[in-house]
Amino acid sequence: MTDVPADQFTEREALRFHAEGRPGKIEIVASKPLTTQRDLALAYSPGVAWPVKAIAEDPSTAYDYTAKGNLVAVISNGTAILGLGNLGALASKPVMEGKAVLFKRFADVDSIDIELKTEDVDRIIDAVELMEPSFGGINLEDIKAPECFIIEQTLRERMNIPVFHDDQHGTAIITAAGLINACLLTGRRLSDIKVVVNGAGAAAIACTELVKAMGVRHDNVIMCDRTGVIYQGRDDVNQWQSAHAAATEARTLTEALHGADVFLGLSAAGALKPEMVKDMAPAPIIFAMANPEPEIRPELAKAARPDAIIATGRSDYPNQVNNVIGFPFIFRGALDVRATGINDAMKIAAANAIAELARDRVPDEVAAAYGVQHSFGPEYIIPAPFDPRLMEVVSAAVAKAAMDSGVATRPILDMAAYRTSLRARLNPTTAVLSLAYEGARARPKRVIFAEGEEEVVLRAAIAFRDGGYGTPVLVGRDDVHDRLKALGVADPESFEVHNSRISPLVPAMVDFLYARLQRRGFLRRECERMVNQDRNIFGALLLQLGEGDAMITGVTRAYAQSMREIKRVIDPAPGRTPFGIHVLVGQTHTVFIADTTVNERPTGEELADIAEATAQVARRMGHEPRVAFLSYSTFGNPEGKWLDNIREAVSALDKRQPGFEYEGEMAPDVALNAKQLANYPFARLSEPANVLIMPGLQSANISAKLLRELGGDQMIGPMLIGMEKNVQIAPMTATASDLVTLAVLAAGGMAR
Ligand SMILES: NC(=O)C1=CN([C@@H]2O[C@H](COP(=O)(O)OP(=O)(O)OC[C@H]3O[C@@H](n4cnc5c(N)ncnc54)[C@H](OP(=O)(O)O)[C@@H]3O)[C@@H](O)[C@H]2O)C=CC1
Ligand SMILES: CC(=O)C(=O)O
Ligand SMILES: [Mg+2]
Numbered sequence: 158m159t160d161v162p163a164d165q166f167t168e169r170e171a172l173r174f175h176a177e178g179r180p181g182k183i184e185i186v187a188s189k190p191l192t193t194q195r196d197l198a199l200a201y202s203p204g205v206a207w208p209v210k211a212i213a214e215d216p217s218t219a220y221d222y223t224a225k226g227n228l229v230a231v232i233s234n235g236t237a238i239l240g241l242g243n244l245g246a247l248a249s250k251p252v253m254e255g256k257a258v259l260f261k262r263f264a265d266v267d268s269i270d271i272e273l274k275t276e277d278v279d280r281i282i283d284a285v286e287l288m289e290p291s292f293g294g295i296n297l298e299d300i301k302a303p304e305c306f307i308i309e310q311t312l313r314e315r316m317n318i319p320v321f322h323d324d325q326h327g328t329a330i331i332t333a334a335g336l337i338n339a340c341l342l343t344g345r346r347l348s349d350i351k352v353v354v355n356g357a358g359a360a361a362i363a364c365t366e367l368v369k370a371m372g373v374r375h376d377n378v379i380m381c382d383r384t385g386v387i388y389q390g391r392d393d394v395n396q397w398q399s400a401h402a403a404a405t406e407a408r409t410l411t412e413a414l415h416g417a418d419v420f421l422g423l424s425a426a427g428a429l430k431p432e433m434v435k436d437m438a439p440a441p442i443i444f445a446m447a448n449p450e451p452e453i454r455p456e457l458a459k460a461a462r463p464d465a466i467i468a469t470g471r472s473d474y475p476n477q478v479n480n481v482i483g484f485p486f487i488f489r490g491a492l493d494v495r496a497t498g499i500n501d502a503m504k505i506a507a508a509n510a511i512a513e514l515a516r517d518r519v520p521d522e523v524a525a526a527y528g529v530q531h532s533f534g535p536e537y538i539i540p541a542p543f544d545p546r547l548m549e550v551v552s553a554a555v556a557k558a559a560m561d562s563g564v565a566t567r568p569i570l571d572m573a574a575y576r577t578s579l580r581a582r583l584n585p586t587t588a589v590l591s592l593a594y595e596g597a598r599a600r601p602k603r604v605i606f607a608e609g610e611e612e613v614v615l616r617a618a619i620a621f622r623d624g625g626y627g628t629p630v631l632v633g634r635d636d637v638h639d640r641l642k643a644l645g646v647a648d649p650e651s652f653e654v655h656n657s658r659i660s661p662l663v664p665a666m667v668d669f670l671y672a673r674l675q676r677r678g679f680l681r682r683e684c685e686r687m688v689n690q691d692r693n694i695f696g697a698l699l700l701q702l703g704e705g706d707a708m709i710t711g712v713t714r715a716y717a718q719s720m721r722e723i724k725r726v727i728d729p730a731p732g733r734t735p736f737g738i739h740v741l742v743g744q745t746h747t748v749f750i751a752d753t754t755v756n757e758r759p760t761g762e763e764l765a766d767i768a769e770a771t772a773q774v775a776r777r778m779g780h781e782p783r784v785a786f787l788s789y790s791t792f793g794n795p796e797g798k799w800l801d802n803i804r805e806a807v808s809a810l811d812k813r814q815p816g817f818e819y820e821g822e823m824a825p826d827v828a829l830n831a832k833q834l835a836n837y838p839f840a841r842l843s844e845p846a847n848v849l850i851m852p853g854l855q856s857a858n859i860s861a862k863l864l865r866e867l868g869g870d871q872m873i874g875p876m877l878i879g880m881e882k883n884v885q886i887a888p889m890t891a892t893a894s895d896l897v898t899l900a901v902l903a904a905g906g907m908a909r
Pocket of ligand 3: 239298299323
């Protein structure tokens with residue numbers, strides 16, 4: 158029997174994730190300033206009266222004066238929450254909040270969850286219909302069949318904005334895309350394949366209808382529910398199911414699957430058994446899409462049939478066939494042309510765009526993150542949800558299909574410009590970070606956590622291990638295993654812990670350290686004491702002796718002290734100037750700031766080195782660097798005595814011809830504000846800068862910490878660049894998830 162791996166996190170961790178900080182996953186952020194009395198007067202009474210009157214006169218201006226045009230309601234009554242069943246409206250809220258954040262994360266669609274406490278079809282219809290003024294679209298979610306069919310159909314007829322039941326059509330679109338590709342790979346034609354659909358609810362019926370519309374023959378499909386095959390003449394099925402009743406002798410799923418080419422699971426956990434898989438046709442196609450637990454785990458299916466192509470709804474296996482690959486982008490396209498609905502032409506356009514994307518050459522950053530030359534094949538029949546191309550390709554295809562089929566009320570005139578705007582709508586850093594996490598899973602490394610007695614570090618180490626990103630190597634005393642146990646770890650002994658009091662590596666470490674430090678005035682016994690007592694020195698020596706690929710420290714000591722300790726053991730990389738980068742990540746922009754941690758007053762040459770190395774990191778993170786050397790002065794105005802090193806750095810780059818845009822000296826508002834930059838038409842930056850090289854540590858460190866404490870954006874780092882070994886010093890304020898990100902970036906070689 159093949160073992161099925163545990164989930165990447167514990168129940169406790171998942172609950173903590175949802176409870177930590179502000180409970181839940183969404184909050185509302187004002188998009189206009191609300192600081193002064195004047196702001197308030199404009200935003201609310203009396204200023205708000207003007208858009209009210211304008212909309213009353215011309216309803217279409219609601220799209221100009223309110224958030225309606227980019228706002229989608231995710232609506233459920235909790236009767237079919239994933240594959241967990243009917244657990245009620247309130248219990249569905251975490252899933253609906255989740256869909257809302259996926260909308261934002263993947264397609265910059267604002268979305269709010271609405272849970273309706275009723276199973277009465279008419280009440281749901283009335284409630285949703287009444288919401289039309291508020292929203293640009295309605296995404297129905299996890300409402301069970303057959304009620305969902307009536308609800309969606311009626312709302313589509315009555316409402317003038319897109320109404321889309323994601324479990325039906327979102328799922329069908331992705332399933333169709335995956336099936337097209339799986340058939341291509343196995344040399345099958347849709348018109349020939351024998352398909353068994355397990356489940357006869359919302360998702361199953363919609364998928365069956367779409368694949369039949371695409372060419373799968375009605376006679377070649379057998380649908381099953383919990384009772385077994387839905388055969389012609391079975392009298393306990395509803396009208397939507399009986400439309401798919403099969404003329405067959407088969408009565409059970411096992412019988413139906415005999416010789417079948419395709420299994421589409423839209424039912425419940427564990428419904429497909431290895432014996433059934435063994436009885437399928439050669440190179441069977443198995444889509445086990447129940448969430449969160451599929452009909453069969455891929456390991457089990459693969460063990461039964463090594464020749465199978467397998468997909469699940471989960472993100473932790475190859476081939477995630479999940480509606481998340483569709484709904485954000487489908488709504489993006491529909492909203493952007495103000496479509497009155499999402500019709501079949503738009504759905505088919507989305508399915509084809511997704512299928513084609515998987516067959517296209519995979520971009521280097523996606524391939525690099527997977528650690529393999531990921532190209533179309535049995536383990537890659539469908540793009541991953543964080544594939545940065547989905548936004549542009551699928552949304553544009555849907556928008557175009559809406560225009561061609563006559564449901565777009567505001568057609569896009571310049572499609573090329575629209576595609577560019579779609580690309581700009583997402584920050585590539587988020588995609589690169591997701592890919593870095595995936596890359597870490599593909600190539601797990603050993604990361605030394607030098608402060609293994611700290612709770613925040615242990616939580617990071619647990620998340621790092623359970624996420625499959627690599628093996629944490631903990632530095633700590635005897636009680637680390639007890640501490641892990643107290644944090645809910647069932648198998649604390651399985652964590653590798655190095656204790657300097659008893660480690661057999663200590664003599665080798667002392668030798669190593671003494672050889673380095675003897676000519677810097679250190680005695681052997683001082684080296685012994687450092688190895689025994691200093692966790693940074695001990696951790697760094699573990700790294701030097703090959704016990705790990707990277708090291709993380711920083712939460713128990715000031716940065717400079719950690720740096721001093723580490724430098725006793727690890728040198729800068731030959732010819733490099735070590736320095737630190739803080740990365741500021743917003744919804745649409747990323748800014749790299751350096752050197753924020755190491756060099757107090759860098760020389761011109763050092764600043765040029767820092768600029769080149771930061772530009773490389775920016776490129777690795779998906780950004781074409783545009784470097785500004787910052788100052789209080791812009792091109793000598795005002796003059797001052799602190800500008801020399803900056804000017805030397807610019808001259809040094811002039812000689813080096815580094816292959817990216819750079820300019821300086823300039824004030825931050827010139828570097829970051831397009832209007833201000835335009836006042837200097839000779840400046841060699843085509844757009845505002847995204848790499849800010851600071852003149853000295855004072856301004857750099859203060860700016861980075863101010864932004865971390867006061868800014869609304871996410872701050873990554875500081876990343877320590879330019880050391881001979883991969884070592885990272887986190888800020889003392891780091892959270893467990895900051896530490897995991899740093900560990901992933903370090904292990905993947907992103908921060909070097
Ligand atoms: N990967 C993806 O993107 C998506 C996956 N899904 C998954 O599909 C499943 C169904 O969701 P949805 O259609 O919305 O829910 P519905 O409640 O509308 O339908 C559930 C269907 O599953 C059937 N079913 C339940 N257990 C079994 C079983 N052991 N064997 C055969 N049939 C069974 C039910 O049959 P009966 O009436 O006999 O109980 C019913 O027909 C869920 O697991 C969900 O997570 C759904 C949408 C998207
Ligand atoms: C993915 C999804 O929507 C579901 O499982 O219900
Ligand atoms: Mg769903």
